[in-house]
Amino acid sequence: MAADNIVEKKEPERLPVWACIPLFIVVFFVCMGLYGILAQGFLSLVLGVEARHPGMVGYILLEGGMLLAVLTAAVIMLRLERRPFSDLGLSVKGHAKGLWYGFLMAVLLYLVGFGLSLVMGEVEVSGFQFRPLDLLGALLFFGLVALFEEILMRGYILGHLLHTRLNKFLSLFISAALFAFLHIFNPEIAFLPMINLVLAGMLLGASYLYTRNLCFPLSLHFFWNWIQGPVLGYQVSGNNFMSTMLKLHMPEENVLNGGAFGFEGSLICTVLMIVCTILIVWWGEKRKTISLETPQSC
Structure with a gap:
């Protein structure tokens, strides 16, 4: 194939770092809202009226939902960025x-x-x-x-x-x-x-x-x-x-x-x-x- 027939493939444009962080935060809040609704529904189903004051169980569920939200947001963003999950630094x-x-x-x-x-x-x-x-x-x-x-x-x-x-x-x-x-x-x-x-x-x-x-x-x-x-x-x-x-x-x-x-x-x-x-x-x-x-x- 002649050299002048070779078409150089351009790297696809990627989202700049300054845009990644705000987008990540938006995705995180959306996920947190979704998981928060699910957690509240679960508490209401299991505890009934007591779900208004769930104590430690409620705190654990709330924090678990926030952890799940940040993990979901990170996975979504890292996929978009074509970066491995290991970039978060969780390896022991x-x-x-x-x-x-x-x-x-x-x-x-x-x-x-x-x-x-x-x-x-x-x-x-x-x-x-x-x-x-x-x-x-x-x-x-x-x-x-x-x-x-x-x-x-x-x-x-x-x-x-x-x-x-x-x-x-x-x-x-x-x-x-x-x-x-x-x-x-x-x-x-x-x-x-x-x-x-x-x-x-x-x-x-x-x-x-x-x-x-x-x-x-x-x-x-x-x-x-x-x-x-x-x-x-x-x-x-x-x-x-x-x-x-x-x-x-x-x-x-x-x-x-x-x-x-x-x-x-x-x-x-x-x-x-x-x-x-x-x-x-x-x-x-x-x-x-x-x-x-x-x-x-x-």
């Missing part, structure tokens, strides 16, 4: 240590943070109770919370921002700000809790810059919430969902103990998250395990 292979390190960091944060709060007299333990079923229910609930929020904020949104010309730390900040905005309607929200939620988003996303994997942030997020609420007795981002092992008393609600928002509303938490984020970035910059091109389309 080669990253199992991240689960262990996330647990250790959560424990260390509360050993220091809660310990300081006790020593300074900002919180007092006023009671103790052990209810295994409540702890197991909380375990499932906060596992779903961690999966949902990490797939949404780090796996998809931060993952896509890192495929642009944006500086990786700016991408991290944008995803962290969106993570904080996700909690804008939480009870007792205020300026310092919002700042801390941005810092939490940066702490959770820092390792993803270097590993493109969710094992560490998933584990840290999960144990952070579970230890904070069901075990230690704090409010979790302003919410009080269930009974707790420890009963806490705050002589005065202030910025040192976080007040009604919980530990995440405290200055102690602010300092600890900044220190831990810096340590993760220092570790990541030393390793430099990931080298990605930065395509301008999905």
Whole structure:
């Protein structure tokens, strides 16, 4: 065949990254509405009038529906983008240590943070109770919370921002700000809790810059919430969902103990998250395990 008869095939135009994220959010909300209606119908069918106050069962179903919605939206978008599901970073292979390190960091944060709060007299333990079923229910609930929020904020949104010309730390900040905005309607929200939620988003996303994997942030997020609420007795981002092992008393609600928002509303938490984020970035910059091109389309 003559060379001049060869017609070069053009690559099909793809949706730009800046359009992928808004479209993903729209698809997610549509799916969330659909699954929410199905979950409410299921609760009404099973519980009848009690469906108005379903307790932990309702929370688990709601969070399960949100997780299913974000997974559905991710699958749809990744198919449109011709990208594999593995791009979300959910693989445990080669990253199992991240689960262990996330647990250790959560424990260390509360050993220091809660310990300081006790020593300074900002919180007092006023009671103790052990209810295994409540702890197991909380375990499932906060596992779903961690999966949902990490797939949404780090796996998809931060993952896509890192495929642009944006500086990786700016991408991290944008995803962290969106993570904080996700909690804008939480009870007792205020300026310092919002700042801390941005810092939490940066702490959770820092390792993803270097590993493109969710094992560490998933584990840290999960144990952070579970230890904070069901075990230690704090409010979790302003919410009080269930009974707790420890009963806490705050002589005065202030910025040192976080007040009604919980530990995440405290200055102690602010300092600890900044220190831990810096340590993760220092570790990541030393390793430099990931080298990605930065395509301008999905």
